[in-house]
Amino acid sequence: MSGSLWLRPGAATGDTLPAVPRQRTGPRTPDGGGAVLAADPLDELADRLDTLAATAVHPDEIAAILESDGMTDDHIRRTYGRQDSFALAEDLYARTERRHPAPAPPAAGPWHTGLPGCLLRGLLFALPGLGYVLGAPLLATGPGRYGLPPGTVPLFAGAVTGWVWNQALAHRAYTWLGLGDRRAAVWALSAGAPAGAVAGAAVATAAAGPGELPAVLFGAGQALYLGAATVLLVLGRERALLAALTPLAGAVPAFRLDLPDALRIALLLLSLTATTVTAAAALRPGGSARGRGGPPLARSVPYGLFGLGSGLLVLYAGADAIIALTLSMGPAEWLLHRFRAAGTARLRLLTTARDFRRAVTGTLARCLGGYLAVLLALTVTAALLWPGAAAVTAPRVASLLLIGAVLWLGLLLQSFGAVASAAAVCLLAAAAQxxxxxxxxLAAGAAAAVLCVLTRVLLARPTAHRA
Incomplete structure (x- = not known):
């Protein structure tokens, strides 16, 4: 029902009835005046109210319009021969064909986003990998542990800590932004990002062995970067982060040349300093939001656990595969938005639950297939360009695509709020691996199959797509 049409009887709007589109000739009034009456005054009134009456869903809407225009019951009895405004409205409603216009789709809904912005975010996820290219020779100062290169254990421990912490922190900040309180979001990031950096550095230090001091220092910088990057990504400062990461482009010659250690350290410190300073500047206008309640902290825990499970799955993929997976997060994000936008559109167009389930299932298959195709192309490209990359074999590609399917389906469930299920499946798969x-x-395949079933069951319901 249109709010502009539904008025209480007797409410004054200041509007008048639409202009008469045409005059009809008829007999003059008995007093000999010059006014010309229609053969049936009700025909003239029906013409005047045609658009309003056609869109009314109840005669009372028309009655309210008549009364708001000043038509009294006495005038209605003398002019139209009806008892009152409600009787006249019923006649007008009965003689007018219903013409309800279809609702226009929103111009820019919350799930409409551009591909360039998502590709930029994917690039930002992958660029820090160049930092490891610059830092790898600096870490090779002693024997590795567990058959891994030197410094790997403290770096992995610090990175996983950062992923868990910053996933939960980002959820809390995004929740505040969704509530329209940017100041509280900034305050949450101001308190959480430094704490996460300290936690990541502490875990890297605790996990270090003899001779791994360079890895501890690198891990501390890694923890600081993860916190600063989280701030900039949550606050929509992607271009500022890209500018801060520009010095890492100096790692490109390191693929083929042996750069001096001093140059490697300078490039790493320059990028880290630029990222940290930019993040601090983005937080400065936020002020303080102390004393506010806000969403319970427990709601952010599943997001951190999903970051832990997905991070552990990715760690086993290999350096070139990690680059492909991180670059694919841009197209993955865009396809997530496309799926959500398509689901919202289907709510307006389809009339049965069965049609909706079929449409959503088809959209899910296309989006997942599109993401896996992008990931396959990136995997082949990364294997060709990355020094020392493992050979591209069918079993390795299949394993990577299964991990990609787990990540994309988990992110999709997370976007619908079903993050606890996605986190549990990812953690079990990571533990098995x-x-x-x-x-x-086998673990990744089982996880992908379970997430496919969960996604189909949960997201084929129309209620899941109503914001």
């Missing part, structure tokens, strides 16, 4: 590395593809 850690306990039996040879069974990694």
């Amino acid at each position: 850690a306990l039996a590395p040879a069974a990694g593809p």
